[in-house]
Structure formats: structure tokens, C-alpha cells
Amino acid sequence: MIGFIQQNTGREWALKPVKVGVLGLGTVGGGTVNVLKRNAAEIARRAGRDIIITHASARDLSRERICSTEGIILTADPLILINDPEIDIIVELIGGDVFAKELVLKAIANNKHVVTANKALIALHGNEIFAKASEKGVIVAFEAAVAGGIPIIKAIREGLSGNQIQWLAGIINGTGNFILTEMRDKGRDFSDALAEAQALGYAEADPSFDVEGIDVGHKLTILASIAFGIPLQFDKVFMEGITRITPIDVEYAEQLGYRIKHLGIARKTPEGIELRVHPTLIPDRRLIANVDGVMNAVLVKGDAVGATLYYGAGAGADATASAVVADVIDVVRALTSDPENRVPHLAFQAAFLADIPVLSSDRFKTSYYLRLNAEDRPGVLADVTRILAAHQISIEAIIQKEPLENETAVPIIMLTHTTLEKEMNAAIAEIEALLTVAGKVNRIRLETLG
Amino acid sequence: MIGFIQQNTGREWALKPVKVGVLGLGTVGGGTVNVLKRNAAEIARRAGRDIIITHASARDLSRERICSTEGIILTADPLILINDPEIDIIVELIGGDVFAKELVLKAIANNKHVVTANKALIALHGNEIFAKASEKGVIVAFEAAVAGGIPIIKAIREGLSGNQIQWLAGIINGTGNFILTEMRDKGRDFSDALAEAQALGYAEADPSFDVEGIDVGHKLTILASIAFGIPLQFDKVFMEGITRITPIDVEYAEQLGYRIKHLGIARKTPEGIELRVHPTLIPDRRLIANVDGVMNAVLVKGDAVGATLYYGAGAGADATASAVVADVIDVVRALTSDPENRVPHLAFQAAFLADIPVLSSDRFKTSYYLRLNAEDRPGVLADVTRILAAHQISIEAIIQKEPLENETAVPIIMLTHTTLEKEMNAAIAEIEALLTVAGKVNRIRLETLG
Numbered sequence: 019m020i021g022f023i024q025q026n027t028g029r030e031w032a033l034k035p036v037k038v039g040v041l042g043l044g045t046v047g048g049g050t051v052n053v054l055k056r057n058a059a060e061i062a063r064r065a066g067r068d069i070i071i072t073h074a075s076a077r078d079l080s081r082e083r084i085c086s087t088e089g090i091i092l093t094a095d096p097l098i099l100i101n102d103p104e105i106d107i108i109v110e111l112i113g114g115d116v117f118a119k120e121l122v123l124k125a126i127a128n129n130k131h132v133v134t135a136n137k138a139l140i141a142l143h144g145n146e147i148f149a150k151a152s153e154k155g156v157i158v159a160f161e162a163a164v165a166g167g168i169p170i171i172k173a174i175r176e177g178l179s180g181n182q183i184q185w186l187a188g189i190i191n192g193t194g195n196f197i198l199t200e201m202r203d204k205g206r207d208f209s210d211a212l213a214e215a216q217a218l219g220y221a222e223a224d225p226s227f228d229v230e231g232i233d234v235g236h237k238l239t240i241l242a243s244i245a246f247g248i249p250l251q252f253d254k255v256f257m258e259g260i261t262r263i264t265p266i267d268v269e270y271a272e273q274l275g276y277r278i279k280h281l282g283i284a285r286k287t288p289e290g291i292e293l294r295v296h297p298t299l300i301p302d303r304r305l306i307a308n309v310d311g312v313m314n315a316v317l318v319k320g321d322a323v324g325a326t327l328y329y330g331a332g333a334g335a336d337a338t339a340s341a342v343v344a345d346v347i348d349v350v351r352a353l354t355s356d357p358e359n360r361v362p363h364l365a366f367q368a369a370f371l372a373d374i375p376v377l378s379s380d381r382f383k384t385s386y387y388l389r390l391n392a393e394d395r396p397g398v399l400a401d402v403t404r405i406l407a408a409h410q411i412s413i414e415a416i417i418q419k420e421p422l423e424n425e426t427a428v429p430i431i432m433l434t435h436t437t438l439e440k441e442m443n444a445a446i447a448e449i450e451a452l453l454t455v456a457g458k459v460n461r462i463r464l465e466t467l468g
Numbered sequence: 469m470i471g472f473i474q475q476n477t478g479r480e481w482a483l484k485p486v487k488v489g490v491l492g493l494g495t496v497g498g499g500t501v502n503v504l505k506r507n508a509a510e511i512a513r514r515a516g517r518d519i520i521i522t523h524a525s526a527r528d529l530s531r532e533r534i535c536s537t538e539g540i541i542l543t544a545d546p547l548i549l550i551n552d553p554e555i556d557i558i559v560e561l562i563g564g565d566v567f568a569k570e571l572v573l574k575a576i577a578n579n580k581h582v583v584t585a586n587k588a589l590i591a592l593h594g595n596e597i598f599a600k601a602s603e604k605g606v607i608v609a610f611e612a613a614v615a616g617g618i619p620i621i622k623a624i625r626e627g628l629s630g631n632q633i634q635w636l637a638g639i640i641n642g643t644g645n646f647i648l649t650e651m652r653d654k655g656r657d658f659s660d661a662l663a664e665a666q667a668l669g670y671a672e673a674d675p676s677f678d679v680e681g682i683d684v685g686h687k688l689t690i691l692a693s694i695a696f697g698i699p700l701q702f703d704k705v706f707m708e709g710i711t712r713i714t715p716i717d718v719e720y721a722e723q724l725g726y727r728i729k730h731l732g733i734a735r736k737t738p739e740g741i742e743l744r745v746h747p748t749l750i751p752d753r754r755l756i757a758n759v760d761g762v763m764n765a766v767l768v769k770g771d772a773v774g775a776t777l778y779y780g781a782g783a784g785a786d787a788t789a790s791a792v793v794a795d796v797i798d799v800v801r802a803l804t805s806d807p808e809n810r811v812p813h814l815a816f817q818a819a820f821l822a823d824i825p826v827l828s829s830d831r832f833k834t835s836y837y838l839r840l841n842a843e844d845r846p847g848v849l850a851d852v853t854r855i856l857a858a859h860q861i862s863i864e865a866i867i868q869k870e871p872l873e874n875e876t877a878v879p880i881i882m883l884t885h886t887t888l889e890k891e892m893n894a895a896i897a898e899i900e901a902l903l904t905v906a907g908k909v910n911r912i913r914l915e916t917l918g
Contacts, residue, residue, distance in 0.1 A: 033809060053630050053772045063697055063820040064629050066809065161627075167773035169627025177611075177619025179514050180503050180793025247513055305755055305779060315777075322503045323617035323790035326780035329755060330773060340773035343630025351811060356804035359483060359516065370513040 035068035036350050039099030040090075041121060042112035043076040046135050046162070048084035049335030050109060050342045055086070057343075065347050073099045077112075084335060100125045107349055109342060110134040119143050122158065126150045131352070133345040135162035135338055141236035144243075144250040148363040155357035159345035164237040165190050165314040167337035168330040169344065174318060175244045175365040181320030183245040185285035187298075187467055190237045192312035192332040193221045193228040194260055194280040198297075199310040201268050202277065208261055220312060220333075230259035231280065231295040238282035241316070242293055246286055246374065247366030251293070254376035258296035266422070267389060267462060270431050271299050274415070276387070277307040278462065290375035292382050299387045299433075299464040305329075306467065317467060325467075380440035385414070385464040388434065390449060391427035391456045398454045399430070405448045406434070409441040427456045433464060485518035486800050489549030490540075491571060492562035493526040496585050496612070498534035499785030500559060500792045505536070507793075515797050523549045527562075534785060550575045557799055559792060560584040569593050572608065576600045581802070583795040585612035585788055591686035594693075594700040598813040605807035609795035614687040615640050615764040617787035618780040619794065624768060625694045625815040631770030633695040635735035637748075637917055640687045642762035642782040643671045643678040644710055644730040648747075649760040651718050652727065658711055670762060670783075680709035681730065681745040688732030691766070692743055696736055696824065697816030701743070704826035708746035716872070717839060717912060720881050721749050724865070726837070727757040728912065740825035742832050749837050749883075749914040755779075756917065767917060775917075830890035835864070835914040838884065840899060841877035841906045848904045849880070855898045856884070859891040877906045883914060 038054070040047050054061065054071055062068050074087065075096040096112075099105055100121060108125040112118050115138040122139065125132050126147070134140065140147070140160045151158045161171045165188065174183065189195050193215050200211035212229065215221040227233045235255040243250050260280045271278050276299040285292040300307045305327055309315040314332030319325050331337035352360055362368060392398040399416070406413060412435045419429040434442075446459045488504070490497050504511065504521055512518050524537065525546040546562075549555055550571060558575040562568050565588040572589065575582050576597070584590065590597070590610045601608045611621045615638065624633065639645050643665050650661035662679065665671040677683045685705040693700045710730045721728050726749040735742040750757045755777055759765040764782030769775050781787035802810055812818060842848040849866070856863060862885045869879040884892075896909045 049772075057630060057632055057771070060632050060697075061630060063816045063822075064812070066812070066817045167628075167770075168776055169623050172622060172627045173619050173778075176798065177622045177794055178617075178790065179797045180507060180511060180790050182507055182510050247510075305758060308755060308758060320617075320790060321507070322499075322786040322793070324781045324784075324787055326618055326778070328623075328776070328778060330776035334774075336772040337774055340628065340630050340770060343772070344627055347629045348626065351805075351809055354806035354809045355801075359801055359804045361801060362514070362516070366513045367516045372513075 033067040035070050036107065036353070037070055037072045037105050038107045038109060038346060039102065039105040040071055040074040040109045040111060041096045041099065042110070043074055043083055043085065044111065045084070045335045046338045046342065047074065047111040049339035050111065051085035051087065051090070053336060053339040053343050061343065061347065065350050067350065069346060069350060073102065073105065075099055096121050097124070100128055100130065105130065106353065107131045107133060107346055109346065110136060111342070115139045115142050119147070122147060123150060126154050126156055126158070129154055129156060131156045131349045132158045133342055133349060134158065134160050135342055137163040137233070137236040137240065141239040141250055141252040144240070148368065151363065152368055157349050157352055157360065158363060159349055160240070161345045162338050162341035164240050165316055166330065166332040166334065167340040168314060168316065168328050168332070169341065170241070170316050170328050171244060173328055174241065176361055178318065178320050178323055178326070179365070181322045183286070184319045184321060185283065186241055186245055186316060186318045187281045187283045187306070187465065188238070188241065188314070188316035189279055189306065189309050190282050190314050190316065190332060191228050191234045191280060192314055193225065194234070195309065196220050196312045197229065198260060198263070198278055198280060201263065201265055202272065205265050207265050208263060229261055231257035234280065234282040234295045238284055238293060238295055241282070242284035242291065244365035245284060245318070246291060247364070247370065247372050248291065248374055249371050251376055254293060256294040256296070256379045260297050263297050267460060270389065270419070271387065274433065275302050276300060276464070277302050279307065281465070283465065287383070289381060290377040292377050294379070294382060297462050299462055300467055304467055380443060382439040383436050384439065385436050386434045386442060387462045387464050388432040389460040390430050392430050393454045394426070394428045395454070401452055401454065402430070402449055405445050409445040411437045411441055411445055483517040485520050486557065486803070487520055487522045487555050488557045488559060488796060489552065489555040490521055490524040490559045490561060491546045491549065492560070493524055493533055493535065494561065495534070495785045496788045496792065497524070497561040499789035500561065501535035501537065501540070503786060503789040503793050511793065511797065515800050517800065519796060519800060523552065523555065525549055546571050547574070550578055550580065555580065556803065557581045557583060557796055559796065560586060561792070565589045565592050569597070572597055573600060576604050576606055576608070579604055579606060581606045581799045582608045583792055583799060584608065584610050585792055587613040587683070587686040587690065591689040591700055591702045594690070598818065601813065602818055607799050607802055607810065608813060609799055610690070611795045612788050612791035614690050615766055616780065616782040616784065617790040618764060618766065618778050618782070619791065620691070620766050620778050621694060623778055624691065626811055628768065628770050628773055628776070629815070631772045633736070634769045634771060635733065636691055636695055636766060636768045637731045637733045637756070637915065638688070638691065638764070638766035639729055639756065639759050640732055640764050640766065640782060641678055641684045641730060642764055643675065644684070645759065646670050646762045647679065648710060648713065648728055648730060651713065651715055652722065655715050657715050658713060679711055681707035684730065684732040684745045688734055688743060688745055691732070692734035692741065694815040695734060695768070696741060697814070697820065697822050698741065698824055699821050701826055704743060706744040706829045710747050713747050717910060720839065720869070721837065724883065725752050726750060726914070727752050729757065731915070733915065737827070737833070739831060740827040742827050744829065744832060747912050749912055750917055754917055830893065832889040833886050834889065835886050836884045836892055837912045837914050838882040839910040840880050842880050843904045844871070844876070844878045845904070851902055851904065852880070852899055855895050859895040861887045861891060861895055
């Protein structure tokens, strides 16, 4: 037993306990129950009152759990929680964007605050959900929806609130980062590394959300909204997955001093906002280039603060629960606050979300890594560089590699300076049409993140 | 001009403008004026009301400023601001712990909220200041006091509030980190690197606060308090500077796969809390080992979230202003909140700060890098290892180096496993007493931060 500085034997909290109902007792739900129980005393010392899970719902009540449910009323019907007038906060951890949306909207209609870890729900339906929540004067908190336990929503929305955010770039899918790390460390190809991720339980049987960039797109949608004060616009995010990354590109990138990471990038430009998810070469000396395995990190550039980075576990029962519980405590603080003077859901007052255009991909400005296979004879390079020059694409470096085993074509690697994607698309089409160039040009975007 | 999603031409903010008075117009004060002016529109879109600096005080009104003071009433007398009933928030940026304390206490007595960047003030007088502030129901915000623009106070106090924090370790003095980075990158010795830091304006003419660990100690005091829920106890922090680090230790550390960083470390153990500032070998594969130059980073380990890292600029006008302005906006939110239900100043309710003992240095448990100069003859290593074994110190690695130029003694480098510092002190005394060992044993603590 530790002593406290002031004597308070028998002291009652000035505020009554807060009652929480948890929808879903899977990985994150179980973790949330565990963390709230294990750290109950510490949490009460912070919050100034007890926070108690009184009810939880789960589809299959007979399933084995990672948490003890002692003292918690279990039900298969989430509406029992949502309709219980004693419950102050509903924690939605069932995932998916259809049934979860229905439940969250009902909880809001019943004047309940909501905490969710559901990135698809927020990215796809957040505008509607937050509008309803504001009408009712309740909070929908979603720290756990992006980058697991890293308090990145809070950092951007509150910690950097004095800044104009210029851009952000995140490794926000642990499965994808694990796969790319395996490819680099062990020279594996994509499908081997994916199989390993599946064997370890990191990737789902259908891994497309992770490896095609959809999950990153959901999270990027949320980050961009709170960074720039724009509505959630998942439908405008450009998404390219990591399925076409080959070990040879990973290897060449490494030789050139770069790592390939699957980044979600949001950048404010004078023309509009870039929202893009794609594999990206980044200089290996950057901290974020050294974020490996299933770990997540988000790099945020503000006009005042400069570059800041936030790193931690992006998934897992307890790490995600850490964010859920922090949100619950935040909501507890807000129970007695003025709804007109809270941190807005999307960081900016709803009436002042800006109507800034989201750029189509042909308007992106970025650098590129290009790899092509050319016949080993004079004039090929001249043809390629002439095409690039005609499109105002300037070259940072050209490297000619030895032919791969059993190949006669010579791999040519180029790094370009920043250029307009539209010009690059046109140039690549012309290069691929050259008779001396075999097959496709492999193009990976490159960002210095300086 | 950007458009907004909802039409709001001529809309007045529901809440009246907040008036801010700034004490001190030096680097951080000037930066704060610049950031609040430059980002006024963005900040109002977030805060839901205008935030205006109406008054500022400066000792010497004739001095040239880094900011425009247009529209701000200037005075040499800070009491004019503190006594102005129109001013809602006092921003204290004069530094030092005597006059600043007097002014902050007067502002609190006048029911004003306070934002400060003053780490010495908070570390030395925070307990008293927060008690007075709580009596008056006002907030004293201090995000800018630690790690400049990195929102580390908010991350620990709110973002990780569901966790039991187990330990944290920070590079929280940019000058010291610049010096150690110079020593590593350029093989410079300490005094050369310090001179360079002074020439670049990073280090003061009297650099002792930076290089002796006092500044780190102030910041560590604050971080430990909000991490563990203990009172501020600067007087119990163990502090060792970087002045005795030599290029040869930096070089050997590098060869062994380590970097030397000046860390502030706070760790909760079953026996009590370790609060220590000292040069530390850390594995070079850790992200924090790669935080170079004047940059800051704090690694925080929570029981739920695992390891998280926060990185950014630890100083500079705009970066520090970023934290000051974020605090101002937080205070604006809290203007209409229930004082009984706010985030407590030190993260935990004042009545529930814990009386956990802070350990004296002989009770620290850590690993060590040891360097000693021995005669090159049989039996020396046997003597040294016998002494270590007698003190239950187990050795991870021993390396014998070539004698340095013009030397006959052989440098012996050892890395140990975790041991009690008391045992290490005794062992070192015995090793230094060996006739075959010349001079002092150079000892640098080592942490794996795993």
C-alpha cells in the first residue's frame, strides 16, 4: 500500500462513479475491460471518480474471453446497454461500419457519450455522426481509431492547435509495415512475408484492407480532417497498396540510402489537399524510416513546431485499450463541461470546416524512384532522359545495374526531383512505348520528409 | 480565400474574445506573439472564439523584438497586466524562479489563468503554485516547460491516462544533445563541441544548467510527477552532467553498438522511484539513440500501451510558442468548465498524489560501461573480474583495446548486466585500489530501454 500526501481515509469522491457499457468483447473489448479493471485505482486517482464497466454485450456469450467479466452484466443485445438510463458512456468496439453505425446513432439519440476504436465508421460516417452528436451535446471520441495506443488524435487536435499543419505522413498499418520490414530484413518476397504475417496473426485471412491501403486510407481520412479542418472525405483518398513491391526494389532502395514504407500522406498545397496512400521511398536517416515491424509512427509538420513524430504500438488488445480508456477519461472530464466550448470532434468548429479541394492524383507533386529494363545498347538512356526532360522531369540520379540472373535486359534505376504526377504518367507511357524498353516501368513515389 | 462548409457570413462567435497578457517579449514571448498573430484565423476556427494579446510587458521597452507589437499595449510593469480585470490569461515567459514566482502567484490571486514555459518555476515551486491555483479554481498550464513544442505533458497526462507508467527516458536538453552529437559525428572533445554550441547560440555563456544536468533535472522532475502521481521533488533528483564524456568513450560505445545520450530517466520500482539524469549508453538500434543535434525525444513506457516515443524541437521561438499557444487554447476550453472536474495540474487529483519514496543513487539498478587502464600483464583481468564477481556484478562483455598513442596501459572496456549501484561503487573503489590499474575507472550507465 502506498500512502497519499493528504490524509483522506474514508473520503468519498466528490463526483459519482461513471458507468460504462462496452459493445463487443473481442480483442479490443477484452483489452479495455482488462485495462480498466487492472488500473482502476490509478485511473480513479486521475479522474477523481470511479469508472466502472457495468454492462457489456457480445454476439456469442459462450465464447472464451481474454478478460474476466466478473461483476459485469453480459448480454447479447447491445440495445440493453444503449437504452439503460444508468449508463453514461457507450464504448463501441464491435467494428464494421453498418451495425456499428446504427448502434452509435442510437446511443447518441439516447444522449450517451460514445467512445469508439472504429476507423471505418469514423472515416465513412463521421460527418453524419458528429453532426448528430453535436445536436445532442454529446461527445464521440475516437483516439483508438488511428495508430492504436499512440495519442495522435490528441496531439494534432490539441497539442498542435496553435499550428497551421502543413503535412503529415504516417506508418499507420502495422501489418503492412511488418511485411515491408520482413522483405527488407530477410529478402522475402511479398507473398512470403504476407504468409508470415498471417501465421503470426497480424494479417486477416482476407488481407486486402491492410495491404491494399484501405485501412491506411480510413486512418488518413481522419488525420487529414483534424489537421486541416476539412470534412471527412474517404472517397477522395488515392490508395495504392504494397502488393507490387518486389525484393529487388527494396534492395535497390536500400543501396541508394532509402527505405520503402507504406505511408499515408496528407499535404496542404496552394492548389488543394493531397490525400494519398502508397509505398514510398524515404531517406534511411529519418527516424520514421527506422520504424519497423508492426510499430506505427506519424510524422506531423506544423508551421510553428516544425517536424514532430509520434511512435508506438498501432494495434493489440492492451495498446488499443490504452487509447479507449484515455478517451473514456476525457469524456468523464467533459461530462460537466459546456458543450459549446469543447474541443470540436474534428478539431475545428463544425461551422468552420473548410471547403478546400482534394486534389486528384494527376495533380500530386512528388519525387519518384523508377526502375525499367532496357536493352544494353547505346542510345537507350538518351531516349529515356529525352522523354523525361520533355516533361520537365529532372533527374537526381541514374544507376545502371548488372542484368539479373538469366536476364539480358539491364535494370536502370532513376531517382527524380519533384514533379507533377500527370507529367510522370505521360512520360512513363512514352518510355514504355520505346522498343528498347522491356515491360513496365516500376514507379515508386519518393518523399524526403524534410 | 477558402470557403467554409456552412455559410456563416457575418456570424459572430458565440463566445466573446479571450484577452491574453504576455509577460516577457524575449525569444519565446516574441515567438508566441508571432504564432498567435500569424495563425489567428486558424486558431479562432479551432477555439470557436478570437484569442487576442491585448498587453505585453518587457523589462526594456526600447529593445528590438523578433515580433511586431502592433495593436499590443506595451509596458515595463507586469503588474499592469496582472491587475487588469479585462485580461483572462497571463502568459509568463520571463523565466527564472524568483520574480516569475511572485508574478504568477499574484496572477492566481487575481483569479487569472496562467500559461508558463518556465521549467525551473514549476520544478521548484509547482507544488505551492498548483495548490494556490486550485484554491482559486484557475489553471496553471506548463506544456512548454518540457521538450518545447512536443506535446509531452498532454501525452502523458491525458493521452496515456489509462496506463500505469512504468518508466520514461528523455533527451530533453537540446544543447547537451547537440554537444554529444558533435562529439560522435566529428570526434570532437567536449570543450570544442561546447564552444561550437555557444557559437551557434545554443548554449549560454554559463552553460552549467545545460551540461551539468540541472535543466534536465527540472524537466525530469515535472515528467516524473505527472507520470507517477507524486509531488514535484527536484531536490531528490540525481544529476550527473556530460562534461566528463570523452571522445574515446563515444568511439568505444559506437564500436559496441551503443550511443551515448544525456538522459533524464524516471522509473518506478517496487522499492521506490528512481529519478536520475546522467550520460547513458543506449543500443544504437533504438529510435531514441538516433535523435541527434538539438532535437528532443521522450520515450514513455506504459503497462497497457507499451513503449511510445515523442520527438520534436525542444527549443526555439516558434516551437516553444507552439506549446504556449496550445496551452492558451486549452485554458480557453476550460474557462467554462467545472474546476472540480478538470485534468489535474499534476495528472492526479491533488489529494491523491502518492507518497512513494525517491531512491538515493546507491539504490539505482542499472547496467554499466566501464573503462579502465591496466598494465598489460597476466592476472589483471582476473583481479578485476574477481572483484566484480564478489559484488554480484555479472559481465556482459569484456574488450581489451590497443594502448592509446604514447600510452603503455591497456584500455579495458566492460559492459555489465544490471546491478545495484551501491555494489558498483564498492567494486570500482576496489578496482581503483589495484596496483595494476592506473587512474580512475570511467563509468557510464547503460540502459537497454527495451
